[in-house]
Amino acid sequence: MLSEFDLIKQYFQRQRPGRAVLGIGDDCALLAPSPGMQLAISCDMLVEGRHFFAGADPRMLGHKSLAVNLSDLAAMGATPRAFTLALSLPSADRDWLEGFSSGLFALADAHDCELVGGDTTKGPLNICITIFGEVAPGHALRRDAAKAGDDIWISGTLGDARLALAGYRSELALDADSLSAAALRMHAPSPRVALGMALSEHATVHAAIDISDGLVGDLGHILSASKVGATLDADALPAGAVLARQPLDLRRRFCAAGGDDYELCFTAPASAREAVMAAATRAATPVTRVGTIDAEPGLRLADASGAPLALSLAGFDHFSGD
Amino acid sequence: MLSEFDLIKQYFQRQRPGRAVLGIGDDCALLAPSPGMQLAISCDMLVEGRHFFAGADPRMLGHKSLAVNLSDLAAMGATPRAFTLALSLPSADRDWLEGFSSGLFALADAHDCELVGGDTTKGPLNICITIFGEVAPGHALRRDAAKAGDDIWISGTLGDARLALAGYRSELALDADSLSAAALRMHAPSPRVALGMALSEHATVHAAIDISDGLVGDLGHILSASKVGATLDADALPAGAVLARQPLDLRRRFCAAGGDDYELCFTAPASAREAVMAAATRAATPVTRVGTIDAEPGLRLADASGAPLALSLAGFDHFSGD
Numbered sequence: 001m002l003s004e005f006d007l008i009k010q011y012f013q014r015q016r017p018g019r020a021v022l023g024i025g026d027d028c029a030l031l032a033p034s035p036g037m038q039l040a041i042s043c044d045m046l047v048e049g050r051h052f053f054a055g056a057d058p059r060m061l062g063h064k065s066l067a068v069n070l071s072d073l074a075a076m077g078a079t080p081r082a083f084t085l086a087l088s089l090p091s092a093d094r095d096w097l098e099g100f101s102s103g104l105f106a107l108a109d110a111h112d113c114e115l116v117g118g119d120t121t122k123g124p125l126n127i128c129i130t131i132f133g134e135v136a137p138g139h140a141l142r143r144d145a146a147k148a149g150d151d152i153w154i155s156g157t158l159g160d161a162r163l164a165l166a167g168y169r170s171e172l173a174l175d176a177d178s179l180s181a182a183a184l185r186m187h188a189p190s191p192r193v194a195l196g197m198a199l200s201e202h203a204t205v206h207a208a209i210d211i212s213d214g215l216v217g218d219l220g221h222i223l224s225a226s227k228v229g230a231t232l233d234a235d236a237l238p239a240g241a242v243l244a245r246q247p248l249d250l251r252r253r254f255c256a257a258g259g260d261d262y263e264l265c266f267t268a269p270a271s272a273r274e275a276v277m278a279a280a281t282r283a284a285t286p287v288t289r290v291g292t293i294d295a296e297p298g299l300r301l302a303d304a305s306g307a308p309l310a311l312s313l314a315g316f317d318h319f320s321g322d
Numbered sequence: 323m324l325s326e327f328d329l330i331k332q333y334f335q336r337q338r339p340g341r342a343v344l345g346i347g348d349d350c351a352l353l354a355p356s357p358g359m360q361l362a363i364s365c366d367m368l369v370e371g372r373h374f375f376a377g378a379d380p381r382m383l384g385h386k387s388l389a390v391n392l393s394d395l396a397a398m399g400a401t402p403r404a405f406t407l408a409l410s411l412p413s414a415d416r417d418w419l420e421g422f423s424s425g426l427f428a429l430a431d432a433h434d435c436e437l438v439g440g441d442t443t444k445g446p447l448n449i450c451i452t453i454f455g456e457v458a459p460g461h462a463l464r465r466d467a468a469k470a471g472d473d474i475w476i477s478g479t480l481g482d483a484r485l486a487l488a489g490y491r492s493e494l495a496l497d498a499d500s501l502s503a504a505a506l507r508m509h510a511p512s513p514r515v516a517l518g519m520a521l522s523e524h525a526t527v528h529a530a531i532d533i534s535d536g537l538v539g540d541l542g543h544i545l546s547a548s549k550v551g552a553t554l555d556a557d558a559l560p561a562g563a564v565l566a567r568q569p570l571d572l573r574r575r576f577c578a579a580g581g582d583d584y585e586l587c588f589t590a591p592a593s594a595r596e597a598v599m600a601a602a603t604r605a606a607t608p609v610t611r612v613g614t615i616d617a618e619p620g621l622r623l624a625d626a627s628g629a630p631l632a633l634s635l636a637g638f639d640h641f642s643g644d
Contacts, residue, residue, distance in 0.1 A: 021360055021459075022462070022464065025465070025547070026398070026464055026465050026466075026547075027364060027394040027395075027397035027398050027465070027530075027531060027532055028362035028363055028364040028394050028395060028397070028398040028400060028455070028462075029362070029363045029364070030360045030361065030362055030363075030398075030457070030462055031360065031361040031363065032360050032361075032459070033355040033360075033361055035357065035358075036357075037355075038343055038352045038353065038354050038355075039352065039353040039354075039355055039361070040350035040351070040352055041350055041351045041352075041353065041404075041406060041438060041439055041454075042349060042350040042351070042406075042439060043406040043407075043408050043439055043440050043441050043450075043452060044408070044441050045408035045409075045410055045441045045443055045448070045450060047410050047443055047444070047445035047446070047448075048445075049445070050443060050444060050445050051443070072349040072350050073349075073350060075349035075350070076348070076349050076350040076352075078350060082363075084363060084364075084365040084452050085365075086365050086366070086367035086450045086452075087367075088367055088369050088448060116363060117363055117364060117365055118365050119365050119366050119367045119450075121367055121369050121372060121373070122369070122372060123369035123370075123371070123372050123446070123448065124369070124445070124446040124448070126367070126369075126410060126445065126446070126448045126450075128365075128367060128408045128441075128448075128450035130365060130406050130408075130452035132363075133350070135352070137343075137354070140344070140350075140352055142344065142348055143347070143348050143349070144348075208349075209349060210349055225347070225348075
């Protein structure tokens with residue numbers, strides 16, 4: 001029988017020395033913030049059947065649970081420091097814990113982000129991570145700072161995670177190789193931490209957000225916070241490798257409103273194009289210009305020729321519909 | 323239909339100005355830590371059916387969810403600053419949200435602790451709060467610093483929450499007035515934040531912990547972290563007002579291993595008795611001396627005459643038994 005304390009000790013309390021003043025095992029963890037830096041804090045809760053399938057691979061789940069939080073730090077341009085993990089588990093299953101913790105720590109180590117505390121309890125599977133990063137005052141990439149005339153940029157590629165979901169749901173037929181390639185984007189997203197840090201340090205980026213609920217919905221948050229509008233070139237949107245082989249209409253729709261992409265969408269003045277490209281090179285992360293911020297409110301989609309496009313799109317809302 | 327964004331805006335995003343550099347509504351919240359202070363971080367997850375009954379009063383639940391986290395800050399001697407809230411809800415029920423958020427914010431305001439971010443999703447009811455406080459370097463009250471010869475102190479009273487649980491479970495008969503008085507201790511604990519801060523600032527306290535899983539179990543964490551033992555005077559333990567009217571054996575057992583008390587247990591040298599009493603007076607919180615830290619490992623219980631007592635006691639473990 002694995003007790004709560006054994007579970008924490010065996011799977012989550014590590015022997016390697018951490019940077020925290022005091023890590024797991026007291027009422028609180030203690031961190032010493034770097035002098036003069038601001039603390040960026042984000043929190044995501046993942047629920048079985050909603051954010052991942054029942055029976056999802058625990059290693060990938062450990063990766064993804066932290067990845068979605070790292071992606072929020074990336075969208076602020078913050079440097080990861082530490083996180084807490086609260087886990088509600090139906091049972092203390094050793095194989096699951098082994099897989100989950102190894103996926104989690106592999107990504108945590110890659111970003112030098114330390115697990116400093118948390119909670120474990122019995123209940124329906126639920127994973128809640130709160131993450132802490134640091135950013136220099138005035139350097140955070142906020143949602144409310146887009147300006148008319150800004151370029152709109154996207155990191156990496158879009159839509160493959162949504163394509164995998166469509167495959168799982170049999171909304172369309174995908175061969176096994178395509179499905180497993182697309183599924184990697186769904187299960188093991190790469191948070192754009194290096195790009196966020198490079199943009200915050202070296203480029204005049206105005207606004208940024210991470211794309212978790214679909215580009216149109218998430219860019220919409222920038223537009224409403226910044227009180228501006230935008231025109232997107234639907235055919236400039238960088239489709240994922242698998243999605244790129246699909247028909248045009250599907251490509252446009254899944255790029256524009258796919259969800260689960262965990263890419264960055266950011267805006268910067270045209271004068272910053274070289275600096276943006278240099279930051280992208282430094283972070284080894286491709287970026288693509290996909291549109292323009294307008295003074296006129298609303299989000300407009302156009303094709304490569306500039307002709308208006310009407311796509312049926314909606315962002316994801318946890319309390320609407322299902 | 324209440325959308326996720328409306329839900330956050332209506333119930334959790336407040337108009338009053340906060341101290342955070344950037345609060346709810348971006349990828350991350352931004353906090354400016356006070357120069358030179360350490361950050362104390364704790365995280366608790368509350369699951370329906372495990373930490374509270376299905377159908378629990380939402381206002382009390384809002385209070386309790388934050389109270390258990392504030393209690394962890396209290397046990398470190400930290401000053402509350404901010405918290406994040408992740409909520410998984412079966413549905414967006416307006417009455418529930420109204421009650422929960424009002425209970426939560428009433429306690430948050432009393433401790434000047436700001437909600438800076440979080441997450442909401444659909445799923446089995448689950449409440450996860452991560453809290454941040456500040457403490458001066460070297461002033462945190464840790465678990466691993468108890469010394470042989472220390473007095474053991476307890477704040478407030480013990481056992482009424484456990485008594486209420488026994489009443490709900492019909493383990494014993496309680497009249498309605500007694501049950502409702504005891505139940506207040508279970509549903510609306512008072513985190514000992516003021517005492518923790520006063521002890522950390524003004525008294526030579528060695529070790530501290532908050533009593534959430536029962537005194538014997540939680541004191542046990544201090545003993546193992548500090549590599550010492552202890553002798554408790556079972557008859558010195560301060561019973562709650564309702565428990566005090568129960569038979570001696572029940573009083574002893576529920577004081578020693580009740581659970582859900584959210585009092586502080588701390589150790590300090592005998593030379594600090596006056597300073598401890600002064601800190602308690604400053605914090606308007608009663609404290610009682612209940613035993614002594616020993617060099618000899620193990621936890622011994624004695625009655626008022628010093629004769630050894632054998633009680634059948636166990637701390638609470640989420641993964642043992644049920």
